[in-house]
Amino acid sequence: MNIELLRDYCLNKKGVTDGFPFDQDTLVFKVLGKMFALFPLEKWEKGEGSVNLKCDPDYSEELRAEYESITAGWHMSKKHWNSVYIYKGELQSQFILELIDHSYDMVVKGMTKKMRESLK
Numbered sequence: 001m002n003i004e005l006l007r008d009y010c011l012n013k014k015g016v017t018d019g020f021p022f023d024q025d026t027l028v029f030k031v032l033g034k035m036f037a038l039f040p041l042e043k044w045e046k047g048e049g050s051v052n053l054k055c056d057p058d059y060s061e062e063l064r065a066e067y068e069s070i071t072a073g074w075h076m077s078k079k080h081w082n083s084v085y086i087y088k089g090e091l092q093s094q095f096i097l098e099l100i101d102h103s104y105d106m107v108v109k110g111m112t113k114k115m116r117e118s119l120k
Contacts (some may be wrong), residue, residue, distance in 0.1 A: 001086055002095050003044050006051070009097060010037055013104055014119045016120065032115050036107040038076075049086040051096075052076055055104035064100075080106075108111060 010016055010029040018029050029037040038052040044049055052073050055063065063070045069090040073081025084099060095099065108116055 001049070001096060002025045003039060003041075003049065006039070006100070009100060010104075018103075020117065031104055031107050032105045032111065032118070033110065035114045036103045036112075047087060050074075051082050051084050051100075053084055053099050055099070055102060056082055056106060059102070 007018065007027070008019065011018060012029065015032045016029055018027060021028055025042045027039040027041055028035055029039075034072065036054055040050060043050055045069060052075075057079050060072075060079070063082060066092060068104065069085040069088045071083050071085070072078040074083045076083075082099075086096060108119060
């Protein structure tokens with residue numbers, strides 16, 4: 001998977017914007033101002049592509065137990081975020097997209113009803 005494909009996939013979701021709120025290295029995707037995906041660009045340039053994604057806590061534990069390429073979120077809440085190491089080649093492209101969908105859905109689920117309605 002390449003980062004341009006992932007960027008396009010994220011930006012095609014309703015209410016999504018991207019930017020660099022922390023530094024010029026971390027590309028962040030937000031839905032209505034709430035983060036759901038963070039890409040460390042410097043690692044991608046080194047061939048070590050990864051992404052931090054929000055995840056249901058119980059599902060996070062399952063994923064971390066099953067996949068070597070999924071660990072507790074780097075510099076994030078370990079309970080609610082995972083780091084997904086794409087470059088390791090363990091995870092299928094479709095599964096990575098499903099994890100992005102799950103992250104987006106988790107963030108939307110936590111929004112007010114009015115915010116959720118604006119995404120329809």
